[in-house]
Every structure is written in C-alpha cells, then in structure tokens.
Amino acid sequence: MPNAASTEIIYSAAVACPPDEVWRALTATNVTRSWMWNSVLRGPMEPGTDYSMSADGEDLIVGTVRETDAPYRLVMTFDARWDERVAGEPAGELEYLITPTGDSESVFSVRLSGLTGVSADAAEQDTPELYSRLRAWLEQNHGD
Numbered sequence: 794m795p796n797a798a799s800t801e802i803i804y805s806a807a808v809a810c811p812p813d814e815v816w817r818a819l820t821a822t823n824v825t826r827s828w829m830w831n832s833v834l835r836g837p838m839e840p841g842t843d844y845s846m847s848a849d850g851e852d853l854i855v856g857t858v859r860e861t862d863a864p865y866r867l868v869m870t871f872d873a874r875w876d877e878r879v880a881g882e883p884a885g886e887l888e889y890l891i892t893p894t895g896d897s898e899s900v901f902s903v904r905l906s907g908l909t910g911v912s913a914d915a916a917e918q919d920t921p922e923l924y925s926r927l928r929a930w931l932e933q934n935h936g937d
Contacts (some may be wrong), residue, residue: 800913805902812891812899814862818931819889822867828926834901844869851875856884866890873903875913882910897935902929 808815818826820838825831830844830853836844838858846854856870872884885907892900903917903924 800906800908800917802905802917802920803902804888804927805900806924807894807898807900808928809898810893810935811897812864812893813936814931815891815899815901816867818927819867820863828930830866831847834897838867850936856887860885869906873915875915879912879915882912883907885909885912885916890916 818828820826820834820872820908822834822838822859825833825844830848832846832848832853834844836842836858837859838844842856842858844856844858845852853873853875855872855874858867858869860866867889869885869887871887873879873882881895885905888904888906889902890902892902893895894900899923903920905920
C-alpha cells in the first residue's frame with residue numbers, strides 16, 4: 794500500500810565540478826537529460842514561471858519555480874504526472890542546494906518534500922539512482 798503520509802527525501806553527493814556546472818546541468822532547458830530518463834526541461838527557470846519535464850512528448854513532472862539563487866539554490870514545486878496513479882496526488886517541493894567545497898568541487902543536495910502515495914514511493918526509490926547518474930554525467934563532462 795502506498796504511503797499516506799507526506800515524505801521527505803534527501804540525497805547528497807560530492808562532485809568534482811564547480812557549482813556553475815552543476816547548476817547548468819540542473820537548469821538547462823530544451824536539452825535532452827541523458828541522466829534523467831532522456832527527459833527535456835522546458836521553461837525559463839525564473840521565479841514565478843512554470844516548467845515541465847517531459848519525455849517522448851509526455852509530461853513527467855510539472856511545476857512552478859519558486860526561488861533561484863544561481864548557482865547555489867533552486868526551489869520548485871514538483872507535480873508528478875508520469876502516470877494516472879500519480880496525476881491526482883498533491884504536488885510536493887523540490888529543492889537543490891549546491892555548495893562549493895573547493896576550486897572545482899561541490900556538494901549538491903536534493904530535497905523532495907510533501908509527496909504522498911505512489912509519487913512518494915517512486916521518488917524514494919528513484920532519487921538515489923537518478924542523482925548518482927547526474928554525478929557520473931557531470932564528472933564525465935566536466936569542463937565541456
């Protein structure tokens with residue numbers, strides 16, 4: 794049975810890239826994100842604007858950008874749409890924190906909160922793998 798209570802999911806990892814490269818990977822629009830289901834992020838990624846992340850022409854996640862402090866912090870609503878089971882569940886919040894730890898090193902943290910049900914279960918299962926793939930992609934493409 795899916796979670797009925799709201800869930801908070803936190804993932805954090807050190808990466809051999811400066812904050813601006815992590816920021817670009819997280820906010821680049823109209824570019825295929827190989828590390829996240831080959832999805833494409835659309836929207837201006839500015840506070841108060843809507844965004845969508847889609848794959849194969851279908852919205853996976855939609856929301857509104859709440860706060861930005863480039864290249865250190867991004868807060869957005871997170872409304873799962875990847876299938877009919879999650880489409881009716883309430884939106885949560887997604888926060889990225891990027892902290893410099895050296896000249897070309899950072900720690901990036903992901904916090905998902907407010908999700909319930911199937912979307913919470915899926916996020917809890919998928920978040921570590923997705924952001925591990927981002928970390929590997931960043932380090933492979935560092936400086937490009």
